[in-house]
Amino acid sequence: MSSIKHELIKRSPTLTDEVARMLSESIKGGEYKPGERLPTETELCKSYGVSRPVLREAISQLKFEGLVVPQQGRGVFVSDNGFKANMQLDIPSIEDKKEVLQILDLMLAVEVHSTGLAAKNHTRKQLAAIKKALDKLVVAISSGKLGSDEDLAFHNEIVKATNNRFIVTLSMFLGENIRHAIRTARKNTATLSGLNQDVIKEHEAIYHAVAEKNVEDARRAAENHLRNAVDRLSMRSTTTA
Numbered sequence: 238m239s240s241i242k243h244e245l246i247k248r249s250p251t252l253t254d255e256v257a258r259m260l261s262e263s264i265k266g267g268e269y270k271p272g273e274r275l276p277t278e279t280e281l282c283k284s285y286g287v288s289r290p291v292l293r294e295a296i297s298q299l300k301f302e303g304l305v306v307p308q309q310g311r312g313v314f315v316s317d318n319g320f321k322a323n324m325q326l327d328i329p330s331i332e333d334k335k336e337v338l339q340i341l342d343l344m345l346a347v348e349v350h351s352t353g354l355a356a357k358n359h360t361r362k363q364l365a366a367i368k369k370a371l372d373k374l375v376v377a378i379s380s381g382k383l384g385s386d387e388d389l390a391f392h393n394e395i396v397k398a399t400n401n402r403f404i405v406t407l408s409m410f411l412g413e414n415i416r417h418a419i420r421t422a423r424k425n426t427a428t429l430s431g432l433n434q435d436v437i438k439e440h441e442a443i444y445h446a447v448a449e450k451n452v453e454d455a456r457r458a459a460e461n462h463l464r465n466a467v468d469r470l471s472m473r474s475t476t477t478a
Contacts, residue, residue, distance in 0.1 A: 256295035275313045349459045356447045356455035359398035367394045
């Protein structure tokens with residue numbers, strides 16, 4: 238009985254990661270001094286050739302690292318206190334079934350509960366942001382793109398709608414360190430429209446449950462999505478989380 242050896246799928250940096258890395262290097266290299274205000278969003282978007290959502294996610298990463306401090310109405314400033322040491326968490330190997338299942342347990346504990354809270358606590362403005370992120374994800378997948386940034390943006394909007402800043406901080410860390418490992422599965426199935434349609438339906442189910450303020454349905458939709466994502470990882474041709 239022959240066995241198929243799967244090659245380890247390495248995470249490729251997203252556009253958001255690259256912008257965050259370049260900004261981080263500029264700050265650590267002294268281009269921007271402690272206490273100095275960064276260029277405006279418009280200037281940074283033009284400088285890096287990216288959209289505002291990508292730039293904002295990159296700034297969020299730097300905020301989490303303690304490199305920058307946003308000040309409402311004034312802009313984003315380089316932190317006076319330097320950057321803090323990040324919690325370290327190894328990127329899971331999708332070849333290791335036990336490791337993947339352990340990561341699933343962690344994601345279920347955080348994301349399922351977060352989605353239920355979003356259904357309970359979201360504002361009208363936050364729901365509109367979730368819908369906008371969903372629409373962008375659908376367009377990306379339907380047009381044959383990977384949609385990794387759109388996928389992360391959707392889940393980020395869900396988490397923001399919990400209106401719990403501690404959950405937002407933890408989920409931001411997980412989003413950049415764990416969800417990427419699961420979402421690498423998308424790369425091998427960009428042409429498998431059947432699986433891609435399943436992914437769209439799962440995200441739509443999450444949105445509708447949140448919109449209807451149905452906490453239990455929201456939790457079930459989030460759990461179903463995560464479990465299906467792991468199932469897709471076990472396939473030779475895999476898809477997104």
